[in-house]
Amino acid sequence: MGILKKLWPTLGRDLVLNRILSSSLIPIPLRWKFYRGIGMKVETSRICPKVWFGSRNISIGAGTFINYRCVFNTAGGIVIGRNVDIAMDVSFVTSTHEIGSSGRRAGKSTSAPIHVGDGVWIGARAVILPGVSIGDGVIIAAGSVVAKDCQPDTLYAGIPAKPIRSLASQLVEPAVDRRLDQI
Numbered sequence: 001m002g003i004l005k006k007l008w009p010t011l012g013r014d015l016v017l018n019r020i021l022s023s024s025l026i027p028i029p030l031r032w033k034f035y036r037g038i039g040m041k042v043e044t045s046r047i048c049p050k051v052w053f054g055s056r057n058i059s060i061g062a063g064t065f066i067n068y069r070c071v072f073n074t075a076g077g078i079v080i081g082r083n084v085d086i087a088m089d090v091s092f093v094t095s096t097h098e099i100g101s102s103g104r105r106a107g108k109s110t111s112a113p114i115h116v117g118d119g120v121w122i123g124a125r126a127v128i129l130p131g132v133s134i135g136d137g138v139i140i141a142a143g144s145v146v147a148k149d150c151q152p153d154t155l156y157a158g159i160p161a162k163p164i165r166s167l168a169s170q171l172v173e174p175a176v177d178r179r180l181d182q183i
Contacts, residue, residue, distance in 0.1 A: 017053050024049045032060070043082075061118065076111035076130055081118035087142065089125045096130050117152065126161075137167060 020026075021034050028046055035042045040053075043062035050069050057074040060066070061082035068088045072078055076094030080086075092114050100107025112131030116122075120134055123142030134140070135152030144161040153167045 022049055022051055077113040079115045081116055083119050085121045087124040090122050091127045094130050
């Protein structure tokens with residue numbers, strides 16, 4: 001019985017969270033309800049199959065869309081705002097290691113939370129690193145690596161991601177996602 005108790009956190013994550021609930025058997029418009037049912041803080045959203053969660057240590061705001069094969073390493077916790085669009089293969093990495101000795105360079109594990117504001121658009125295969133806060137209305141270009149905080153209403157791109165231009169002059173009311181009205 002003791003071994004099952006030790007294995008359950010990993011089994012629960014790998015079997016229930018990342019096999020059953022992330023499978024194509026769960027309809028996209030209902031998936032958020034199943035995640036909420038197991039204790040995740042998820043509002044009405046669209047989460048595609050094959051999204052991987054490290055744990056339930058995440059909050060996802062209403063109107064958010066998460067595309068296929070995204071990875072959420074949740075050791076430090078992740079907060080995703082409302083009306084966020086996350087393209088395919090985006091990685092949120094909340095943990096890293098201190099530099100260790102030459103015998104093992106990956107030293108002590110550390111983690112820091114990630115915060116994504118409202119109305120953000122994150123392009124395909126972007127990587128968001130530990131401790132980053134992304135302001136409201138930001139666009140992260142595809143393939144970017146975000147290592148520092150991002151100011152609101154700004155386009156960021158590159159490795160590491162740097163501000164490219166302000167989007168403040170392009171402020172408009174966000175479109176209502178009619179797909180969510182059908183839930």
